[in-house]
Each structure stands twice: as C-alpha cells, then as structure tokens.
Amino acid sequence: MNHDIDIKEIRKNCFRQSKVKGEFMLQMRVPGGIVAAKHLSMVQHIAETWGNGTFHIGTRQTFSLPGIKYESIDAVNAYIKDYIREIEVDTCGVDMDVNDAGYPTIGARNIVACIGNSHCIKANIDTTALARKLESIIFPSHYHIKISIAGCPNDCAKAHFTDFGIIGVTKTEYDYDRCIGCGKCVEACAHHATRVLSMEQAKVVKDECCCVGCGECVLACPTGAWSRVPTKFYRVMIGGRTGKKSPRMGKMFLNFVTEDVIIGIMKNWEKFSAEVLEHKPVYLHGGHLIDRAGYHKFKEMILDGVTLNPEAMVAQRIFWAETEYRSNINVLPVATK
Amino acid sequence: MSYTVSFERMNELIQSLQSNYKIFAPVRFEKRGRYSDTDMVRYANISCVEEIVHDEKSDFSPKEVVFPVTQAILYFTESEFMESRVHDKKILIFLRSCDIHGIRRLDNMFLRNGNVADFYYKRLREKVKFVLMECHDGWDTCFCVSMGSNETSDYSMAVRFHDDSLEIDVKDEEFEPMFGKEAQSDFTPEFVKQNAITVKIPDIRDKDTLHEVYNLPLWQSYNSRCQSCGACNAVCITCSCFTTTDVVYSENGRMGERRRVWASCQHEDFTAMAGGHRFRTTPGERLRFRALHKVYDYRQRFKTEQMCVGCGRCDDRCPEFISFSAMINRLSEEVDKLNEVKSK
Numbered sequence: 001m002n003h004d005i006d007i008k009e010i011r012k013n014c015f016r017q018s019k020v021k022g023e024f025m026l027q028m029r030v031p032g033g034i035v036a037a038k039h040l041s042m043v044q045h046i047a048e049t050w051g052n053g054t055f056h057i058g059t060r061q062t063f064s065l066p067g068i069k070y071e072s073i074d075a076v077n078a079y080i081k082d083y084i085r086e087i088e089v090d091t092c093g094v095d096m097d098v099n100d101a102g103y104p105t106i107g108a109r110n111i112v113a114c115i116g117n118s119h120c121i122k123a124n125i126d127t128t129a130l131a132r133k134l135e136s137i138i139f140p141s142h143y144h145i146k147i148s149i150a151g152c153p154n155d156c157a158k159a160h161f162t163d164f165g166i167i168g169v170t171k172t173e174y175d176y177d178r179c180i181g182c183g184k185c186v187e188a189c190a191h192h193a194t195r196v197l198s199m200e201q202a203k204v205v206k207d208e209c210c211c212v213g214c215g216e217c218v219l220a221c222p223t224g225a226w227s228r229v230p231t232k233f234y235r236v237m238i239g240g241r242t243g244k245k246s247p248r249m250g251k252m253f254l255n256f257v258t259e260d261v262i263i264g265i266m267k268n269w270e271k272f273s274a275e276v277l278e279h280k281p282v283y284l285h286g287g288h289l290i291d292r293a294g295y296h297k298f299k300e301m302i303l304d305g306v307t308l309n310p311e312a313m314v315a316q317r318i319f320w321a322e323t324e325y326r327s328n329i330n331v332l333p334v335a336t337k
Numbered sequence: 338m339s340y341t342v343s344f345e346r347m348n349e350l351i352q353s354l355q356s357n358y359k360i361f362a363p364v365r366f367e368k369r370g371r372y373s374d375t376d377m378v379r380y381a382n383i384s385c386v387e388e389i390v391h392d393e394k395s396d397f398s399p400k401e402v403v404f405p406v407t408q409a410i411l412y413f414t415e416s417e418f419m420e421s422r423v424h425d426k427k428i429l430i431f432l433r434s435c436d437i438h439g440i441r442r443l444d445n446m447f448l449r450n451g452n453v454a455d456f457y458y459k460r461l462r463e464k465v466k467f468v469l470m471e472c473h474d475g476w477d478t479c480f481c482v483s484m485g486s487n488e489t490s491d492y493s494m495a496v497r498f499h500d501d502s503l504e505i506d507v508k509d510e511e512f513e514p515m516f517g518k519e520a521q522s523d524f525t526p527e528f529v530k531q532n533a534i535t536v537k538i539p540d541i542r543d544k545d546t547l548h549e550v551y552n553l554p555l556w557q558s559y560n561s562r563c564q565s566c567g568a569c570n571a572v573c574i575t576c577s578c579f580t581t582t583d584v585v586y587s588e589n590g591r592m593g594e595r596r597r598v599w600a601s602c603q604h605e606d607f608t609a610m611a612g613g614h615r616f617r618t619t620p621g622e623r624l625r626f627r628a629l630h631k632v633y634d635y636r637q638r639f640k641t642e643q644m645c646v647g648c649g650r651c652d653d654r655c656p657e658f659i660s661f662s663a664m665i666n667r668l669s670e671e672v673d674k675l676n677e678v679k680s681k
Contacts, residue, residue, distance in 0.1 A: 117373035121656075124373050151373075170373070177407045180599045181582075184566055201584040202598065215373070219656070222568040222601065223406060224377055224397070230368040 005070055012142075014103040015073060018066065025056075025066040026076060028083065029103070029139070031092055032113040032131025032149065033061035042083055050076050060110045060146070077102030092135040107142035107281055111135055113149040114157040116168070123151025124215050125168030125232050130259070137266045142281035143273040147266075153193075153214045153235070160249045163286025164269075165237035166262060169213030169255070170228040171311065178225035179203050188220035213256065233311065234262050238298075239287035239320065246329055248287065248322040253299075255313040264306035272301045291320075339506045340519035347386045347503055350515055355384065359424065361402045362431035363395035364388050370396070371656070380430075389431055391498040394476050398574035398650060399432045400443060403461045410457060410581070410595045421457075421594075428464040431496070434528060435479075435648040437467055438486035439574030442646065445639050446577040457597070466509065469495035471526040478649030480662050481529060483536040486646040488528040495526040536662045538632050538643055539672040546675050550629070553671050556621035559664075562657050563620035567601030569651035569661065575631070575644050578602060602627055628664055 007017045015024035026046070043063050047055050052067025068076055078100040088094040096104060111134055114120065116127030127149045138145055150157035150167045159165025181202040189197040193214050196207040204225075213233065217226040233256045240250025254261065273281070276289045290298045295318045308314065322329070342350070351360060362383045369377040378390045379397035409421035432440075440462075447458035469492040472479075481487040493509035504524035507513050541547050570576040580600040585593035600607060603623050608616040617623045635644035651661045 121372050126374065168373075177405070180406060180567075180571070180601070181580075182567060182601060182604050184604075201587075202582045219371060220566065221371075222566050222571040223599070224369070224371070224379065224571075225406075227366070227369040227377065228373060 003070060010070075010073070012106055013073070013077070013101070014106050015068065016064075020067075022070045023066070024068050024070065024073065025064050026051075026068055026080075027058055027106070027110070028063040028065070028080065029087065029110045029135075030061050030063060031087065031111050031135040032116075032128040034113075034115070034128050035087060035091075039063075039083060042080070046076060046079065058110070061112050062110050073102075074100070088135070088139065092132040092139075094136045094139050096140050104140045105142045107144050108138035108140070109144065109146045111138070111147045111149065112157055112162070114151050116149075116151040120151055121219065122154055122215070123168060124170040124213070124228065125149075125151055125234070127151045127157070127168065130166065130262070133259075133263065134266055137263065138269065141270050143270050143277070144281070144283050145269055145273070145286055153212045159237050159240075161240040161242060161247075162250065163238070163241070164266070165240055165250050167235040167237065169233050169235050170215045170218070171213065171231070171233055171256065172211075172215060172217055172226050173229055174204065174206065175225045175227070176203060178223045179221075180223055180225075182222065184220040184222065185217035185226055188216040192216045232259060233257065234259065236262070236265070239290050239318070241285040241287045243285065244325070246322040246324055248320055250287070251315065251318045251320060253315050253318070256309075256311040258309045258312075261306055261308055261312060265302045268302045268304055268306070272298065275301070338513065338516065339504060339522045339524040340516045341502055341504050341522045341524075342516070342519050343502045344386050345501075346519065351383070351385060353515070354429065357427055358429045359426045360384075360429045360431075361399065362389040363391075363393075363399075365390050383431075386503065389470075389498075391431075391470055394479075394648075394650070394653065396650070396654060397572050398439060398648065399430050399436050400439065400574050400576075402428060402430055403440065403465060404443060404447075404458060404577065404579075404599075405461075407596060407598050408457060408579075410597060412594045413583075413592065415591045423460055426464070427466070428461070429466050429468055429493075431468045431470050433470050433472055433648075434489045435481045435484075435486040435646045436574050437469065437489045437491050438484075438646045439648065440465075440467075441491070442575045442635070442644055443577055445635075445641070446575075449639070466493040466511075467491065468493065469526055471495060471497045472529050475529045475532055476649065476653075477533050478652040478660075478662070479529070479532045480534050480536045480647035480649060482532045482647070483534075483538075484645055484647035485642060486648075487530070487532075497524060497526065532647075534662050536647065536665050537669040539665065539669040540676060541633055541672055542676065546672065546679070547629075547633075549675055550668070550672060551625065553668070555664075555667050555671060556625045557619075559621045559624050559659065560619050562659055563603070563624055564657055565603045565605060565620050565623065566656065567603045568654045568656065569627070569659075570601040570603055571599065572650040572654045574646060574648055574650070575635075576601075578607075602630075624659075624664070628661070628668060631661075632665055632668075 003022050014027045043055050046065050047053050050068050050072040051065045056064040058064040085098040111131045113127035113131045117123035131149055146163045148157045148159045148162040148165050150159045152168055159167050183199055186197040193216055194210045194212050196211045197204055236254040237250035238253040276293050360383050361380050363378050364381040366377040378395040380399045380402055411418045411420050447455040495506040497504040504522050506524055507516055578600040579597040581597045583595050631645040632643045
C-alpha cells in the first residue's frame with residue numbers, strides 16, 4: 001500500500017517508524033518501570049490483534065509493540081485509553097485529557113527506575129513513588145527529557161547516562177555505644193564503596209567528605225550501630241548521554257538534597273528547555289541544552305525558587321569528560337551551528 | 338492479684354514508678370532497620386505504655402539492659418584508677434517468657450561460671466525486676482516450646498495488652514499497693530503451647546560421638562552461605578561473650594578507660610592468638626562452635642538445660658537466611674544416625 005504519512009506527527013503520538021514501510025512500534029509509558037501485572041494481558045492483546053505478536057521490553061522500560069500498521073493506529077489508540085487513564089491520571093496524577101487519540105506527546109520520555117526499596121536490600125529510596133511524582137511534573141510536555149532513578153549508588157538504573165539521573169543516597173548515623181568494633185562496616189565500605197571508614201581505638205571513624213551515601217555500613221552492621229536517618233536524600237547527576245557523536249557520563253550536580261529540591265528543579269526544567277530552545281521543543285539531549293546555556297546559567301535557572309536543604313551540596317563547576325569519536329569534536333568552523 | 342488498668346492510668350503509674358525505676362521495653366525506632374524503610378525494634382527506656390511494642394518480636398533481646406554493648410569498667414590516669422559507676426535507680430524490664438529464661442542463662446554465665454561472680458553484670462542484674470509480656474501464638478521463627486522456655490512464673494508482674502487497657506497480674510508485694518484502687522480481674526498469663534517449628538536437641542551421648550560431630554559435612558555446607566557477620570550473636574539473649582580493651586584519650590594519651598564490648602564467635606578474629614594462629618578459620622567451624630555451645634556445651638557445664646531458649650531472633654536477623662533451628666534439627670538427624678550405627 002502506498003502511504004503519505006507525516007512520521008513526525010506519528011512519533012509525537014508515541015508510534016515509532018519501522019523499517020517496514022507503513023508499520024510502527026507503539027511505546028507505552030511505564031513510569032518507574034513497574035505496573036500491575038494485569039496490564040500484560042493488554043500488551044498481549046495489542047500485540048496479537050494489531051502488532052506482530054511480540055513486544056519488546058523497551059530500553060527505557062516502555063511496553064514497546066512493533067509491527068502495528070498505520071491503518072490500525074486509531075483502533076490501538078482507542079484501546080489504550082483505559083491504560084493511559086489508569087497509569088497516567090489515576091496512578092501518577094498527571095493533569096491531562098484522556099481520549100481516543102492516544103498519547104499526547106513523546107517529548108518527556110518514560111521515567112526509568114530500578115525496583116527500589118519496595119524490594120531491593122541495597123536501595124535507599126522508593127524509586128517507584130518518586131517516578132510517579134515526577135511523571136506528573138514532566139508529562140505531557142513536548143520538551144524532551146530523560147530521567148532515570150536509581151535506588152542506591154550502585155546505579156543499576158544508569159542514572160549516570162541520562163539527562164537527569166537521580167540516585168537515592170542515605171545519611172547514616174553512628175551509635176558509638178552500640179558499636180562492637182568488629183570492623184565489618186570498614187570491610188564493607190572498602191569493598192563496595194569509597195573506603196571512608198577506619199578503626200580507631202576499637203571503634204569506627206568516618207571520613208565524611210567522601211562518603212557516597214550507599215548504606216553498605218548499615219547492611220553490614222551486626223548490632224544496628226549504623227542506621228539511616230529517616231529523611232530521604234538524593235544525588236543528581238546531569239548531562240549524561242549516549243549517542244554517536246559524543247557520549248558521556250553525567251556529572252554530579254547536587255548531592256544530599258531532599259525530595260522537595262528534586263521536585264523543585266524538575267518543575268524548572270521545562271522553562272529552562274524552552275528558553276534554551278527558543279520555545280521550539282526539538283529533540284536534543286539535556287546535556288546539549290546545558291552545554292548551550294552554559295553550566296552556570298543552567299544552575300541559576302534550574303535552582304530558581306528552589307530552597308536547598310542544609311545538607312545539600314552543589315557543584316560549583318562541571319568538568320565534562322566526553323568520549324570524542326572524532327578528535328576536537330567541539331572545535332568547529334565558524335559557519336557551523 | 339490481677340487488675341484491669343487503662344493505658345491512661347497505667348501511664349500515671351509508670352510516671353510514679355520512674356522516681357525509683359528505669360523502665361525498659363521493646364521500642365520502635367522508625368526507619369532505623371537494616372533495610373531502607375524498615376523499623377528497628379529494640380530495648381530502650383520508656384515513659385509511657387504506648388511506646389511498648391507488644392505485638393511484634395523485638396529485633397534485639399533485652400540482654401543489653403543488664404549487659405550493655407559497651408560498658409566502661411574503669412578509668413585510669415598515670416597513677417590512679419577509678420571504677421565506673423552505674424545509675425542509682427532500679428530496673429523494670431518488659432519482656433517475654435523466653436527472654437526471662439534467657440536472662441537466667443546469662444545469670445549462670447556471669448554469676449555462677451567459676452568462682453567469681455562478674456561484678457559489672459551483678460551490679461546491674463541486682464536491680465532488675467521482670468514484667469512478663471504474654472505471648473499469644475508466638476511467631477514463625479519461635480521454638481520456645483521445644484526449648485522449654487515458653488512458660489515461666491519468674492516475674493513480678495505479668496501483662497496482657499488490649500487496645501487501650503492492660504490486664505496485670507501483680508505478684509510482687511512491692512508493686513501491690515500501687516494497684517489498690519484498680520478494678521480487679523481474674524487474669525493470669527497464658528503461655529504458648531505449640532510453635533510452628535519443633536526443634537530436637539541432639540542426643541550426643543559420649544565424647545566419641547562429639548568428635549564425629551565435629552567432622553560432619555553439614556558444617557561445611559555453611560561455608561558458602563554464612564558471611565560471619567555476627568548478627569546472630571548480637572541479637573541472641575544468651576550470647577555473653579565480650580572483649581576487654583583499653584582505650585586512651587586522644588587529648589591525653591596517659592589517660593583512658595578500660596571497657597568491655599560484645600564479641601562475636603562468628604567473627605574471624607574471635608580465636609586469634611598472639612602470633613596469628615586461629616582455631617576456627619571457616620564459617621562452618623564457627624557455626625559448629627556456636628551450635629554446640631547453645632545445645633550441648635552449656636548443658637555439660639551447668640548440668641541443667643541447654644543454653645538456647647528458642648527465641649528465634651538469630652533466624653529473623655540472619656541476612657543470609659540461615660536458620661539456626663533447621664541447623665539444630667539437621668545436627669540431631671546426623672547424631673541419631675551416628676547413635677544408630679553405634680547401637681548395632
């Protein structure tokens with residue numbers, strides 16, 4: 001069949017162009033990568049009714065359904081209405097109209113998260129709850145943003161390689177009298193983390209400066225001398241990205257900030273993007289936006305109106321370390337934009 | 338006599354008791370557990386009845402009230418020393434039947450083990466009176482019935498918790514006058530009669546069998562599982578090992594203190610000698626030592642019951658899901674096999 005399709009419009013609707021002409025892959029949002037298992041029957045129905053019978057666990061934790069014909073898109077969109085309402089509106093509190101037209105935008109990408117502390121023994125935070133809160137802030141925005149949330153500095157969610165990587169960290173407290181000086185935490189810190197603990201007079205001392213807030217000391221402690229403070233803290237990595245030209249690992253922007261700070265900066269993201277992109281929501285990694293604005297301008301705009309908690313640490317400057325697949329990739333002729 | 342007392346009234350009684358007593362009970366420390374967003378329940382000073390966690394098993398035992406994790410023995414300068422002191426109040430502990438039995442085991446270890454009673458234990462222990470917390474069904478890791486620690490009459494008061502009131506059985510004359518105005522009840526504490534698990538104490542009849550037990554392959558099966566963290570020792574009501582250390586103050590290296598701190602037989606350096614020799618170098622050997630101490634050695638020494646009281650906290654706390662009760666049952670099975678061979 002011959003087609004005359006505006007694939008950019010279709011993509012905005014979360015249908016991705018296939019190499020097979022006239023076919024598309026639907027990408028359904030799964031904020032935080034977790035939904036009730038009952039939705040798999042919906043995935044199966046779409047795949048077997050309109051797709052090619054398979055689904056891909058998307059690299060950003062979407063339900064991705066390939067092989068959907070252009071002619072089927074309207075039927076699929078009507079069918080996923082209930083899912084969109086249940087997940088986006090009822091679960092995440094997203095302010096949006098739900099209708100037969102499917103997803104209103106692909107701009108802000110699905111929020112990736114590890115399983116977090118609802119299951120994982122290493123996690124410091126409830127990644128699912130945070131993903132759902134942030135979903136209501138970033139969606140539905142046409143401005144592109146990728147967020148990954150990791151429950152602990154192991155960073156299984158690859159927060160180091162995304163626009164905004166949020167990592168759950170913990171402030172630990174040490175009860176001197178409960179410590180039996182066994183050194184298990186010292187071993188654990190040296191083995192898993194940054195070797196900030198050492199023995200002194202048969203008790204433990206900590207080099208506060210380099211603690212990554214992983215909580216391995218708490219896990220290792222037989223007596224509960226180490227414990228997490230009840231307040232949750234986060235590290236924010238920025239500007240990480242993959243790509244052909246200049247992939248790079250993100251750098252630490254904030255450390256030991258509270259959830260209020262995370263919510264505050266994410267609310268400023270759209271405004272920052274709009275200003276840098278002159279109000280044209282084109283697809284560009286967040287790292288490039290930060291590069292365009294310059295870190296100091298980014299910092300000023302993203303922290304605008306945000307009250308930092310007393311424990312917060314903020315990067316004064318950022319030294320990016322890009323993988324340059326072509327040497328001096330940032331040194332361009334004047335005529336090039 | 339037994340009484341029904343509202344929480345409100347009980348709090349007034351607790352307040353008046355506090356002039357003479359420090360009152361300890363299992364208390365919830367929110368989000369202070371090993372894993373994120375889990376709580377820690379351990380013994381601490383209370384000032385009202387609502388603070389008492391009565392419907393969960395505490396993570397840690399009440400032993401730390403009479404045998405603190407870290408305890409100063411004496412303070413020294415170049416030429417003098419001064420003994421450490423303890424508070425001048427008496428102590429009331431809310432605890433369960435298994436823990437009362439457990440503290441009796443500690444009494445044997447500290448007061449009747451050899452010719453000298455441990456001064457530092459004794460001075461705290463003498464202050465203590467027990468308030469028994471009634472158990473309903475116990476928990477899935479409990480095996481108090483198998484260990485014979487499910488029942489006790491060794492208490493000053495016993496309590497059953499209701500939503501906003503307590504029933505109290507007062508046996509101690511010292512406390513009886515406090516309850517003169519309260520409504521009488523016919524409460525007597527009930528005890529757990531059956532646990533979900535049954536544990537059989539190994540029937541080791543002679544030294545030969547004991548030596549064969551040392552070499553059972555079952556111990557080696559723990560080498561890849563046990564992390565030697567010592568959490569089982571820390572939570573155990575009957576573990577009483579400690580290490581004595583002298584520490585010197587950083588501001589003046591000629592002054593300092595001698596203190597004792599809990600020690601764990603599961604830690605690699607527990608048997609370390611001058612020169613570096615260690616008697617038990619694998620996790621399996623260390624678990625064997627612990628298991629036999631809990632169900633065999635103690636009984637040989639004191640000619641009474643076994644040391645373990647079946648509280649099951651070691652099972653609850655083990656990060657590697659090693660079950661002590663399963664270990665003892667495995668051991669008993671092996672010992673039965675050895676006995677059978679011998680009897681033929």
